[in-house]
Amino acid sequence: MRATVIRGAGDVHVEEVPDAALREPTDAVVRVVLTCVCGSDLWPYKGMERDEDGKRIGHEFLGVVEEVGSEVRSVRPGDLVVSPFTFSDGTCEFCRESLQTSCPSGGVYGAPGEDGAQGEAVRVPHADGTLVPLPVQQDDPLLPSLLTLADVFPTGHHAAVSAGVRRGGSVAVVGDGAVGLCGVLAAARLGADQLIIMGRHQDRTELAREFGATDVVPERGDEAVQRVRDLTGGEGVRSVLECVGTAESMATATRLVRDGGAIGYVGVPQEGGGLDLRELFMRNVRIGGGVCPARAYVEELLPDVLSGAVRPGRVFDHVTDLDGVPDAYRAMADRKALKALVRV
Numbered sequence: 001m002r003a004t005v006i007r008g009a010g011d012v013h014v015e016e017v018p019d020a021a022l023r024e025p026t027d028a029v030v031r032v033v034l035t036c037v038c039g040s041d042l043w044p045y046k047g048m049e050r051d052e053d054g055k056r057i058g059h060e061f062l063g064v065v066e067e068v069g070s071e072v073r074s075v076r077p078g079d080l081v082v083s084p085f086t087f088s089d090g091t092c093e094f095c096r097e098s099l100q101t102s103c104p105s106g107g108v109y110g111a112p113g114e115d116g117a118q119g120e121a122v123r124v125p126h127a128d129g130t131l132v133p134l135p136v137q138q139d140d141p142l143l144p145s146l147l148t149l150a151d152v153f154p155t156g157h158h159a160a161v162s163a164g165v166r167r168g169g170s171v172a173v174v175g176d177g178a179v180g181l182c183g184v185l186a187a188a189r190l191g192a193d194q195l196i197i198m199g200r201h202q203d204r205t206e207l208a209r210e211f212g213a214t215d216v217v218p219e220r221g222d223e224a225v226q227r228v229r230d231l232t233g234g235e236g237v238r239s240v241l242e243c244v245g246t247a248e249s250m251a252t253a254t255r256l257v258r259d260g261g262a263i264g265y266v267g268v269p270q271e272g273g274g275l276d277l278r279e280l281f282m283r284n285v286r287i288g289g290g291v292c293p294a295r296a297y298v299e300e301l302l303p304d305v306l307s308g309a310v311r312p313g314r315v316f317d318h319v320t321d322l323d324g325v326p327d328a329y330r331a332m333a334d335r336k337a338l339k340a341l342v343r344v
Contacts, residue, residue: 003119004325006057008050012326017056020121025069026089028127030081032063033138034147035117036316037328037340038085039177040268045329058118059085059109060150062134062143063344066121074128080138081131083124084294085109085117085151090129098296100129117150118325120344132298135306144313144341145305148182152339153301153312154294155266156182156243160190162264162288163239167191172228172256173213175243176204178315178339179266181211183241185310188212196228196237198252204338207314225255236261242289243267250274257285265289316341 003017020029035058044057062082065075075081088095088103095103105126110116115123124130134146145153156179165171171192173183176199187195188211197208200218208216217227229236236258242249245267251274253263266289280287304310318337320328321344328340 001120002322003116004057005054006044006048007052007054009044009046009048012045012057012329014322014325017119020115020123022067022069023123024125025071026126026128027069028065028072028075028124028131029067029121030061030063030083030124030131031066031121032061032117032119032344033080034063034143035061035342035344036147037118037325037332037342038151039179039332039339041329042333043268043270045333055110055112056114056116056119057110058116060147060152061117061122062147062150063122064138065131068127072127075131075133080134080136082134082146082149082298083122083131084149084154084298086294087125087130088295089126095129098293100293100295101291118322118342120322130295132302142306142308142313144316145311146313147341148312148315149294149298149301149305151292151294152178152315153182153186154297155179155292156184156241157186157297157301158292159183159241159243159264159266159289160186160239162262162266163241164262164286165190165192165239168193169239170194170232170237171239171241172196172198172237173208173241173243174198174249174253174256175267176201176208177243180241180243181208181315182312183243184208184213185211185312187239187241189304189310192239194232194237196231198224201335203317220252224252228256232258238262239264241266245270247271247273254280254285259283259285262286262288266292315339319343
C-alpha cells in the first residue's frame with residue numbers, strides 16, 4: 001500500500017510500504033477515506049534530523065473498517081469510523097478517568113512500529129477503546145467536519161475546558177492556526193460572551209469571526225497586551241487559550257489573563273520558558289491543559305457536528321489527494337494554506 005514517509009526536514013514522500021494488517025485480536029484495519037496534515041506535523045517537517053530509514057507520519061483519519069480481530073466487538077467491516085489521534089484500550093484506570101492519552105498500552109499513530117494516518121490504510125490497536133462509528137455515508141458532506149474530531153476540534157475544546165471557559169465569560173485565543181480557530185469555535189459553543197482572537201492573517205481572522213470571535217487583535221507584544229486590556233476594562237480576560245507552543249506565546253498568555261483567571265495550553269511545547277511561576281502564584285492564575293485526550297470528547301462534540309450546529313471542517317482550505325501530500329506540507333509550511341485535507 002502507499003503511505004507518507006518523512007526522512008528529514010523538508011523530505012516527505014508518498015511511497016510503497018507494508019500493508020496494514022492485524023497483529024492482535026483486538027486490532028482493526030481501517031481503509032482511510034480522509035486524512036489531513038496537522039500543524040504539529042510541521043515541526044518534524046521543518047527540523048527533523050536525517051533518518052535514511054524514514055518514519056511514517058500523520059495521526060488524523062476517518063475511514064471504513066476493512067477487517068477486525070477476533071476480540072473486537074464495537075465495530076465491524078463496512079463501518080465508517082473516526083479515530084482520535086491516539087489509540088487506547090478504554091479499560092485501564094486512566095481511560096476510565098478520561099485521560100486516554102496516558103493509557104499504558106496506548107500510543108500515537110506514526111510512532112515507531114505504528115502505521116501513520118497519511119496513507120491508504122491503518123492498523124488500529126485496541127479498536128474497541130479507540131474507534132467511534134459514524135452514522136453517515138462515505139459521501140456525506142459532513143465528513144471534513146467529522147474528521148476534525150480526530151484531533152483539532154477536541155484539542156480546541158480541551159483548551160477551552162482547561163481555561164474554564166463559561167457562559168458570559170471573556171476569552172482570548174493566542175494563535176490563529178487551525179487549533180486556535182477550533183478553540184474560538186469551542187469557546188463560542190460554551191457560551192463565551194467576549195472572544196478575542198490574537199492573529200494577523202486576515203483570512204484566518206475572518207473565519208474566526210464567523211466562528212464567534214467578537215474582536216481581532218493583530219498586534220504582538222506590549223501593543224497586543226494593551227489592546228486586550230483596553231477591550232476588557234483594564235483587567236484582562238478570564239480565560240486564555242494558548243494554541244501555539246512557544247515561549248513567546250505562553251508569555252503573552254500570562255500577560256493577557258486577569259487575576260484569578262486560567263490558561264488552557266494545548267500548543268505542543270517547542271521550547272522552555274514563558275512562565276514566571278511566582279507572578280502566577282501571586283495573581284492566583286491557574287494553568288491547565290496539555291495533550292488532548294480526544295477520545296474523551298468525541299461523543300460530547302459529535303451531535304453538534306452531525307446537526308451542523310458547528311462546522312469545524314471549515315478550517316480545511318487546501319484539498320488534495322495522496323499524491324499531493326508533499327505539496328500540502330510545503331503549502332502549510334509557507335503559510336499558503338491553513339490546514340490541508342487529503343482525500344484518499
